[in-house]
Amino acid sequence: MAEGANFAPNLANNPSIFEVSASEVLDNLIYPAFSKIFDYIGLRLNIHVNGTTFSEDLSPAVTFALQYFYLRQRGGSFGESFYGLQRTTTLNEDQISNRKKFLSATLLTLLPYLERKLRQRSTQHEASQWEEYLIKAFHAYNAAKAVNTFLYIAKYSVCHSPILRFLGLKLRYPSKEHREDRASFMILKFLEMMAFFLQFIQWWYSNKQRHKIGGLQNPDAIRKSKLDELHIPKTGICPICLMKISNPTACAVSGYVFCWKCIANQIKHKKKCPVTGYPISIEDLVRIYEN
Incomplete structure (x- = not known):
């Protein structure tokens, strides 16, 4: 009976699945939003090794710095802090150690980054066999996450995520209000205001992609006298290599069909x-x- 009485307050202190899901959505917006901003202003990290230049996106580093800053100051990620949540140990609900703060920031940054990169390579048909295995591993992780979320909703689990379970952590409402110095308070408030800006960037980009085709003007009708000048290939022939189409790939903007390698090289x-x-x-x- 006493055990049940001790368990009830713990469940009462657990945030709802709506707050948990909203905080995850906000955390997942950080990397793609920063990525779009840095791509727009052309800011990338160029590394020169043995005469070869490697160009890498700065978004993962900025995302990690942001997440780690919030974990150090508030005990929760950017999204979790925005919705008034905090990470604690599963057993005693103590504050998490600096080591687990670092691991949390690393996983919050690394997992979305890897999954996004792997899906891009798979879409471009450039993924190797081991990368395909990693994509399947992410599918398995998402399935495990769905099961864990169901158990959390049904009150059979105190944490909603397999990652939190692996780290021995859970989310709860803070027992006392955080008090920071004025400088940290101003920085945190500024970053929280950026949450709306990040959501706007993501919405603007997805809206732009959705209306990309509709925003194009219809081309003028081709006159019959100009058909011979255009040398339009016959059906089944790639307009680029003028050979039989291999791995047919359509362009959603124009509607023409090309060989995958031909059109991918053209876009590059x-x-x-x-x-x-x-x-x-x-x-x-x-x-x-x-x-």
Whole structure:
């Protein structure tokens, strides 16, 4: 009976699944939003090794710094702190150690970054066999996360995430109000205001992609006298290599079908449809499966 009485307050202190899910969504917006900002201003880290230049995105480093700063100051990630949540140990609800703060920030940054990169390589048909295995591992992790979330909703689990379970942590409401010095308070408030800006960046980009095709002007009708000058290939022939299409891939902007390697190489160097001249990106390509 006493055990049940001790367990009830713990459950009462657990945040709802809506707050937990909202904090995860906000955390997942940080990396892609920073990535879009840095791509827009052309800010990248160039590393020179043995005459070879490697260009890497700065977003993961900035995301890690932001998450670690919030974990040190508030005991929770950026999204968790925004919704008034805090990470504590599962058993005693104590504050987490600096080591677990560092691990939490690393996993909050590394897992979304790896999953995003792997999915991009898979979409571009560039993923190796071990990368395909990692993608399947992420599928298994997401399935385990769904099961864990169901157990959390049903009150059979005190943490909603397999990662938190692995770290021996859970989310709860803070028992007392955080008190920071004035400088830290101003920085945290400024970063929390950025949450709305991050959501706007993500919305603007997705909205731009959704209306990308609709915003293009329809091309003028081709006169019959100009058909011979355009040398439009026959059906089943790639407009680039003029050979039989291999791994047919359609361009969602123009509707033409090309060989995958041909159109991927075209986008890499010119970033426009070779037939219509419309600007296109790798996301505009749709693989066509004949069977």
